Amino acid sequence: MTAFRYAGIAVAGMFVAVNVATYCLSDISYSEFPLWTISLFVLLFVISVIGQWKYIAWVLAPAALLAPFEAFYLWYYRRPSSSHLYGILAESNFAEIVEFLSPWGSLFCLSVFTCGAFGVIWLCQWAGTWRVARKRLRLALFLLSASALVGVTLAHEITMLPQELGLSSDALSDKMSNDVFVDVKKTYFPGIYLRLWGYVDERRNMQLVMHEKAGFKFNARYVGSEKQIVVLIIGESSRKDRWSLYGYQRETNPELAKIKNLVVLRDMVTPWDSTRMSVPVMISRKPALSSSMVFPEKSVVSLFGEAGFHTYWISNQQTYGRYDSPITQFAGEANERFYLNPAEYSGPGSMDGVLVKKLEEILARKQQRVFVVLHMLGSHWNYKHRYPSEYDVFRPSLNDVGDVALQSASSRQEVSNSFDNTILYTDRVLSDVAKLLSAQKNPAFFWYASDHGEDLQQTDCALRGHGNSTRGSLEVPSIIYYNQAFYDISVGDVNLLQSNASKKISTQSVFYGLSWLAGVRAASLSSDKALSEMGFKEEKRMVNGKRAVSYDEAVSNLQCQPL
Template identity: 30%
Template sequence: MRSLLRLPPLFVLGSYLLLSLVPCVPLLLGRPAPGLGAVLGLEALLWIAAWGMFQRPAWFHWLLLPALLALPTELYLFMYYGQGISTHHLGIIAESSPMEAMEFLGNKIWLMAAILVAMLAWWVAILLAARRSPQLTWRGKTRWLAVPAIAALAVLGWPTPTPVFQQAPFTFNNFANSWPFGLIARGVDFYNERRYLAELGMRSSNFTFKAHQAAPDNEPEVVIMVLGESSRYDRWSINGYDRETTPLLAQEPNLVSLTNMITAVSATRLSVPVIISRKPAMQSLKAGFSEKSFLTAYKEAGFKTWWLSNQISFGEFDTPVSVFAKEANVIQFMNLGSFNNRSNLDQILLGPLQQAMHDPAPKKLIVLHTLGNHWNYSERYSKEFDKWQPSLFGVDKPEHTNVKIKVELNNSYDNSILYTDWFLAQVIGQLKESGQRTAMLYVADHGQVLYDGSCAIAFHGHNTQYDFHVPALVWYSDQYQSHYPDKIKQLKRLRKARLATENVFHSLLDLGDIAYDDQHLEWSFLNKQFKPHKRYVDSYGWTNYDNATFKGDCREVIDKGTPLKREK
């Protein structure tokens, strides 16, 4: 026992104990940690199993390097987003370019580098201490008996009536929530998602909506779907904001703003598939979807389809968004790899849009995937839109985590909305010039928090009303209204209805008067059969948005009841 109390063994054991207590971090932040007892119990079993298999820490410590390097990220995500590293976060890392990562971190890139060096130094120090700790060597035959015994305990449960251990601790969720071992499970989950997405096109190749226009004719018809990015409902003056951020849209008589649209999850790669397909909101955290998107339904109905994007195409590893984009007849990605100041403004989509409008195909669906109001906000617009100052326009690598730039950040965000107003007005202008039966649907994928009041957080990925309540609108030509008067009548009637991005797929097909097998017109806000449905958002589980309170200046969404569990 005295030998174990010497400095090197204590340092090794203390370091491993600190690593094992990472799942307790939510408690330190005043948040619940469900299943913590089972997770800690499983960690104890895994440590003993590793020790028994490798005999001494010096021989398995190298396996812990990824966990130590990932530890700062795990703690950061717990502090600011209420959860640790997930498959979703690994996907964002894989789908982000180095320049985008540097832009996101700003000047904190050097702090992050210093932290990583410190973590590496800690790992080396533990390794050296482990090599100087022969006292920690597990000798004898007992270590070989420990592994099967522990496996039995993990699967069958502890032989004790203690409530914490009444169930077997070895479940995939408990393993994934443990630390450092859970990082393996998350990596496996991420690999499975990548493989699933790679195979998704083949798996859904035979899928068909059997779609057709309900009353086809030979008249030209154009439907445009604009996917907004990081836009917040209450920063649009057409929705009541005191700054005139949408002066051009306000002049459009044939425009209807949908005032109560929410998104289920505040991340592009998870929210967009719910918008463009029939993927249920509460499956948005799952990889892929076995059906195709509205692009295929429009193609089946005789429309030529375009996917014009100012976001990034990822080549070898398809994202949950680009896997759907591949369904289009014409695909153009205009962004060459980052959100930095060398990326394009959304106006780069206007040229390809004009080419698509001049295409001889009489029926067209054109999707415009914009950068919208994505951080860095000041790089989403040109100088003439830098109306509200001081702003971040021209500032090199500002940090969105720096509350000291709250005023500049908010002014830049409003300026980016002003530019979005101009961009949408240009799209509408092209539709007007065509003199055809045309309509445009715009919806944002998620919103933003902007240091509101005393709220100390910004950006997105949080559990706030500002993340979930998004702007959405429909514009239609006079020709469209003359041809589909009932649809416009219902649209105006339902402008204040409780809507979610789950409604968009059904409504967009209704906008093109497209019928298909197993259609659900009760989900379309252009149809008299419309019925409201329960709306859930990813806030500490699946929270009923319409049975929630909005806590504090952050407007944190808290279910008055018990949130439904997330499906893994």
């Protein structure tokens, strides 16, 4: 029993230590009000309500058992875990989890977890039927903790109010909501329970959506080459006028500029300038003006699957969350899925180069027909976390200053330079994919399009982020690369692509154009929407600004003017 006792003491110590470390080690921005007080008062509230230490121990046991994993993640990434992380672990096998933690990290977590399991058993047995002193003390704790929680919540909101009043109307920037519930989720206790519940709830919702779509069929057929590799690359927050391929004065696309067999689509817009709304329009037949989170049809992933392709979804973005779940439902259609980034948007994590490495592994399998979606993190804020140090070329950058907000006017130049560095790194990633496909003997091509652009604060423009429906956030870069084997069998299609490269198109063209170019046919795929077809027709490009408008009729010459 002595071993159990020491393990129990260790568990209690770990529980306290991880709570403290969450505030000391994490580099996320908490509100000015000390949220550790909420953890304390919630704990007192739980103790006062339950009353018996035996049951209190069982309530706290899951947090104690997860403490070693939380500690490792906190130490490595300097931020608490997330529902997204639990989604990755649920999608991973044991070998992939060990690779993520590293052998030593896995050994540490497994050892502490084992001790923790014994410790929890001892704590629950030792506590027995002990009660929390007298009823009067329990009542006092209850009244104290309940009133304190109400007070802390109000103080938190009041503390944040001046900051809220000073913000612009950047509705979809990456600044987190100041709602106290959002901040509490960042704590260890009770935040870890909220994050676990968030994962379970999102997964249940996704399963319901997938069940509703289960019977949908495109009835696709394949008329292309016996063997083929098709890659769809979804970019993130990439602004077209910051690409030197589109005339930007800085050389942000030095590698792509050297590559032959590249088609640059000159005039593409997205109907939405937020990821969760724009990506579904790009990869399915979802109407441009539909604001519904659920679309009753499947995506291009299932379309290619029906045509005999083995399908993959490889993402450097999150699995679950307010902005990700509408996309995750489409990713679930793939034969195999890989989420490579264990971190959230707000901090450092895996860079987009990991997508190329995973693609190389897949191509080494030598499958007959392969369709791969690569979902990049691209130029998502915080820009300094999106590229390695050797691509910190344009200076001064955000790496030269302390933590700054996207809204900061004093760091305007650093923000702009770091954004350009993200484009420079995207250039490297895309050129690496092109080199991989160039080395393939089978016909292969990729189609890249960014989900939306980004507003960058300038001397004549106070807007930043996305969600403003400006030219900068609605006009997106898009390129197509094809290898020599593809050109040899599809020279006519390539010539039509080149001749249509300057046509007015929207991201809706990706679904149709990608399918026709690959030789995938279905009754629902109209050829007049495919860039590689003789009958291609330009359509009115509707976008969602302050209201639904025709982009070409409403567009202003000013980059900063919302539509």
